[in-house]
Amino acid sequence: MCIRKKGDVLQDVQKEINTAKKIKVRSRPLAASLILIGGVILLLFGMALAIAIGAKDIALPDVWNAVFHFDPNLTEHQIIRELRMPRVIGAAIVGAAFAVAGAIMQGMTRNPLADTGLLGLNAGAGFALAICFAFFPGMSFLGLMLYSFVGAGAGVGIVYGIGSRSKGGLTPIRLVLAGAAVSALFTALSEGVALYFKIGQDLAFWYAGGVAGTQWVQIQIVLPAVVIALLGAFALSRSITLLSLGDDIATGLGQRTGLIRLFGVLIVLVLAGTAVSIVGSVGFVGLIIPHLTRKLVGVDYRWIIPCSAVLGSLLIVFADLAARTINPPQETPIGALVALIGVPFFLYLAVKERRSL
Amino acid sequence: MGSMIHQAERRKRSQGIFVVGIFIILIIVAFIISMNTGFIRLSPIEVFSTLFGGGTAQQELILFEFRLPRIVISILIGAGLAVSGCVLQGLSRNALADPGILGINAGAGLMVMLYVSFYSSSVSGSVFLLPMLALIGAAAAAVLIYVLSYKKGEGLIPTRMLLVGIGVAAGISAAMIVLTLRLRPEEYQFVASWLAGRIWGTSWKFVLALLPWLVLFLPFVFYKAKVMNVLNMGDQTATGLGTSIERERLLLLAAAVGLAGSCVAVSGGIGFVGLIGPHLARRLVGPKHQILLPVSALAGALLVLVADTIGRWILQPTDIPTGVVVAVIGAPYFLYLLSKSKM
Structure with a gap:
């Protein structure tokens, strides 16, 4: 009874082949390769520039020497090694991670x-950090990072939980609204905790966003985590x-x-958890960069993911450079700088109305 | 048949009066509790005797100069923000509209911040100027949101309005963060707690600064209750009934923005009141604005008063900003509404 006619099966197979043919997604490998190669070169140059420019300007050759022929007796080399390099590397990691x-x-x-930022991960991670600062003041950076994951998970869990429980399903606007409310909630809770335990100073960096205090210890922990996650992302990209x-x-294609x-x-x-634990709450990177990348390289995520990583790094490295140079000696928060580009972009997307937004 | 409708109408009205009565009683209870809450404890009897002129000089000072103005301001802000939210929800026909979520509060905040960062020395002398400035900021944000969410032929698109509002609010708060860098530490302290929604206007001067705006806008909105009912039926019906939609809508929008702006100038960044107040009211008395608006005002007043009292009481001697308490109550409620809405 259940045996279907041969013709039907054939038809099904035909259908699947047709879908598979349609799956030939629009992508531009050439543009993508150019972006990858050019982006990496630009990124390296940008990082060198960011290391060179600062309160004490250092010539580019000195930067080269400090990296490859380190001499502990030179102050310039010390500045580069201990202050600027971790900061710039941190910026690159964070940009790639968010994007x-x-x-x-x-x-x-x-x-x-x-x-x-929009879907509540950043706020959740921030709240977790507030809890850590308040109750476990001496916690190691690794511990902070793990709590940050948990917080990010809680944030996005609530947002998607609310979204999927509601009648209309997971529409973009519902998710953004839920994200805004969850962020408001977590921010309020963080503020309450900060006020009560008088840790406002420790948390201030988190509200504004910045990579100023990044240290090698942090990079050592964060870099492997982000690299593994990026490799994982690349492995998943086809799916x-x-x-x-x-x-x-x-x-239908067996995924x-x-x-x-x-x-x-x-x-x-x-x-997200790693990035927030270093830079604090910086939104809109994960919004702008993938859209831009999709425009440039097409809709194949095997290209989108690596290109996003490179472009995201570029954005944050240059944003950090701008943050230091706009109004020295004070630092402009990176989060605010990125929002200056991010908000108009978000508004553009919101007004454009695609996919039943 | 006609008499049955009439009867239902009458029952509804008496139900509305009952709800109003309950809210007034609750506000009075919260008022008394709030009077007792604070660093120096006063028993209810002491409060009563002081209120009627029989207290010591110290008790009078605490009650009349510190607690009473703050309580009065809480009530006024709550009422103003809730009515503003009620009007916005009615105009956009969107249950999730709120001056905080739409970025109108942020616009007001930006102006206050600009003022503080340029003329910081005279924060206390500028009590009467601040509401006006805040109003300008709120209006600018509202115009921006209106323009961006308006589409030719379709009018105001409610869902787009929310998205645009979130974006505008994010942009304004980024601008504010940049501005805080200019500030000296003590000014920064002021701005930070202002943003967190600590009611800072705690003297009678602020009551005087806020009152004229509420006296101007609240009666106007109440007077327009019938128009709001008609607008709620949709543009076509409203036009059919002879209402000039665009004009009425703009007037009401201006009133809502005015209410939100002037309240925010005194209260700081308190969100969600304009969301919760009207919703609670709609649950209790239904969608007719003649009764919905006053009940919203009362619900909002109760909410802010209770939140302010909790903020003063829960982690003594630390004073938790009212905005934080309201957000902790309001955000889950918003999420609940969101999961119910069919948007």
Whole structure:
């Protein structure tokens, strides 16, 4: 009874082949390679420049020497090694992490407005940090980072929980609204904790966002975590491309959507949690960069993810440079600088109305 | 048939009066508790005797100069913000509209911040100027949101309005963070607690500064209750009934923005009041604005008064900003509403 006619089966196979043909997604490998190569070169140059420029300007050759022929007796080399290098490397890591986290979220959920800041991850991680500062003042950076993951998870968990429980399902606007409310809640709680335990100073960096105090210890812990997460993201990229075409197509092509989502979420949490534990709450990177990248290289996430990482690093490295040079000796918060670009972009997306926004 | 409708109407009205009565009683209870709450404890009997002129000089000072103005301001802000939210929800026909979420409060905040960062020395002398400045900021934010969420042929798009509002609020708070860098530490302290929603206007001067605006806008909105009912039926019906929609809508929007702006000038960044007050009211008395607006005002007043009292009481001697307490209550409520809405 259950045996279907041969013709039907053939038809199904034909259908699947057709879908598979359609899956040939629009992508521009050439543009992407150019972005990758050019981006990395520009990034290295930008990092060197960011190391060279500061309260004490240092010539580029000295930067080269400090990195490759370190001489502990020279003050310049000390400044570069101990203050500027960790900071610039931190900026690059954070940019890549936020951008890739945003790209994965946008791809997996087909939500053009996904961003770690907008969806409550940053605020959740920030609240976790506030708790740590208040109750476990001497906690190691590794501990802080782990709590930061948990906080990011709590934030995004509530946002998606609310979104999926409601009648209309997970629409982008619902998620953004839930994210705004969850962020308001976590920020309020953090403020309460900060006031009561008088840790406002420790937390201030987090509200504003900045990589000023980054140390080698932090880089040593963060770098492996982010690199592993980025590799994981790259390994998942093909599946994310398929998911971005819709659940039906992905399932039809034999993807285990549940499993991919789980891994994707884990990677996003690691990336966002790590980034927030270094730089604080910087939003909009995960929104702008993936959109820009998609415009440039097409919709194949095998290209989008590495290109986003490079472009995200570029954005934050230069934002940090600007933050230091706009109004010296004071530092302008990076979060505010990125928001200056991010907000108009968000408004543009909100007004443009695509995908039943 | 006609008499049945009439009867239902009458029952509804008496129910409305009942709800108003309950709220007034609750506000009085909260008022008395709030009077007793603070660093120096006063028993209810002492409060009563002081209120009627039989207290010591110290008790009089505490009650009349510190606690009473703050309580009065809490009530006024609560009422103003809730009515503002009620009007915005009615105009946008969107249950999630609130002056805080829409970025109107942020606009007001930016102006206050600009003022403090340029003429910091005279914060106390500028009590009467601040509401006006805040109003300008609120209006600018509102105009921006209105323009961006307006689409030719379709009018105001409610969902887009919320998204645009969130974006505008984010942009304004980024601008504010940049501005804080200019500030000296003591000014920064002021701005930081202002942003967190600590009611800073705690003397009678602020009551005087706020009152004229409320006296101007609240009666106007109440007077327009019928128009709001008509607008709620949708543009076509409203036009059919002979209402000039655009004009009425702009007037009401201006009133809502005025209420939010002047309240925020005194209260600081308190969100969610304009969301919770009207919702609670709608649950209790239904969608007719003649009764909905006053009940919203009362609910908002009660909310802010209770939040302010909790903020003073819960972690003594630390004073938790009212805005923080309201957000802790309001954000979950917003999420709950969001999960129910069919947007």
